Amino acid sequence: MTSKIAKLTALLTLSIALAACATQPGPKPDAAISYATETIPPLPVAHANNAVAQVTVDGKTMLFSFMGLTAGKTYKDISKQAFGYTEGDSAWKRLEDVPVPEGRLAATAIGLGEAVYLFGGYSVAADGTEVSTLENFRYDARTNHYDPIPAMPVPTDDAVSFVYAERYIYLVSGWHNTGNVREVQVYDTVDNSWFKATKYPGSPVFGHAGGIVGNQFVIADGVAVFGTREAGDRRFETVNEGWTGTINPVNPAEITYKRLPQLPGRGNYRMGGAGDAQGNRVLFVGGTSNAYNYNGIGYNGEPSKPTAHVFAWDFTRDNWVAYTDKPMPSMDHRGLVKVDGQWVTIGGMVGAQQVAGEVLPVSK
Numbered sequence: 001m002t003s004k005i006a007k008l009t010a011l012l013t014l015s016i017a018l019a020a021c022a023t024q025p026g027p028k029p030d031a032a033i034s035y036a037t038e039t040i041p042p043l044p045v046a047h048a049n050n051a052v053a054q055v056t057v058d059g060k061t062m063l064f065s066f067m068g069l070t071a072g073k074t075y076k077d078i079s080k081q082a083f084g085y086t087e088g089d090s091a092w093k094r095l096e097d098v099p100v101p102e103g104r105l106a107a108t109a110i111g112l113g114e115a116v117y118l119f120g121g122y123s124v125a126a127d128g129t130e131v132s133t134l135e136n137f138r139y140d141a142r143t144n145h146y147d148p149i150p151a152m153p154v155p156t157d158d159a160v161s162f163v164y165a166e167r168y169i170y171l172v173s174g175w176h177n178t179g180n181v182r183e184v185q186v187y188d189t190v191d192n193s194w195f196k197a198t199k200y201p202g203s204p205v206f207g208h209a210g211g212i213v214g215n216q217f218v219i220a221d222g223v224a225v226f227g228t229r230e231a232g233d234r235r236f237e238t239v240n241e242g243w244t245g246t247i248n249p250v251n252p253a254e255i256t257y258k259r260l261p262q263l264p265g266r267g268n269y270r271m272g273g274a275g276d277a278q279g280n281r282v283l284f285v286g287g288t289s290n291a292y293n294y295n296g297i298g299y300n301g302e303p304s305k306p307t308a309h310v311f312a313w314d315f316t317r318d319n320w321v322a323y324t325d326k327p328m329p330s331m332d333h334r335g336l337v338k339v340d341g342q343w344v345t346i347g348g349m350v351g352a353q354q355v356a357g358e359v360l361p362v363s364k
Helices: 004-019
Strands: 051-057 060-069 078-086 108-112 115-119 122-124 130-132 136-140 145-149 160-164 168-172 184-188 193-197 209-213 216-220 223-228 234-238 242-247 255-259 272-276 281-285 310-314 319-323 337-339 342-350 354-361
Touching (some): 051 337, 060 115, 060 342, 108 160, 115 168, 160 216, 168 216
Parallel strands (some): 209 272
Antiparallel strands (some): 060 078, 122 130, 160 168, 168 184, 184 193, 223 234, 242 255, 342 354
């Protein structure tokens, strides 16, 4: 455990580095984050806010993208398309559409074994009504077949998901129809059932990011509701918070939380996040400081600008660590995947709120 002085020094160094990120690269990491040395082709159709996951079948990594928003960025452009890519192939393949009545935004996907589990998301009607959806699925990577699984107790979108003990899939906080929730909902893939775990103690948020290493997970930032504006509509703003949760190995419904040191600047929305067991850290990339509706225009009426920030909560150092910015700013991510030891994002939005299909490296 580092001393208080060492922790304060490290946090000050990080503050300076992150404050400078808008104009110059941050400090180089001690343990480099690698980038894709072989180009992975872009999605056949550009998608943002798409649920992404990976599995390994017959020794090859398979990547997946489910649903999301296509280039038009209206309610008519919300997709239920699915795509898969197998390591070594020259292109992505179009898969069977997700079997839902209409497309979804802000779903989350988790790869486990040779299956991908799809949860949550929301639909948007012509009048702008948004509904957190009920349907959840298990997708078999070998057979390209979806099987329905039980609905989560509280239908939630824009949640953080991760898998623990190769069995339990946790969904932390998120949005339910009219407001954020603190629920931590756990799907038992063995028993095909749900239970609730200790509630998230931070600000209830949507569009946050996180990941797990061992039995410890980290949740960072997101968007919360801060009262109403003068016009009477709700005010949505990013939250600058980090929390770690430790799952009791004897009782997976029991979580002990600890608030982490606050990072400088504003919080981030729809970053890519994932647990990196090899680096003993939870990694965060991209996002934006301006909360926005699904089209990339902020709730304040201003276009949201993506960032290139890369940082992590390092369990070994027990502190935040800043890394060199990734080559291209991006936002509107629903996950982060690792191919041959290298971190990438799939789709999202880049500059000028452009929906992208590229598989982008995290950092040089």
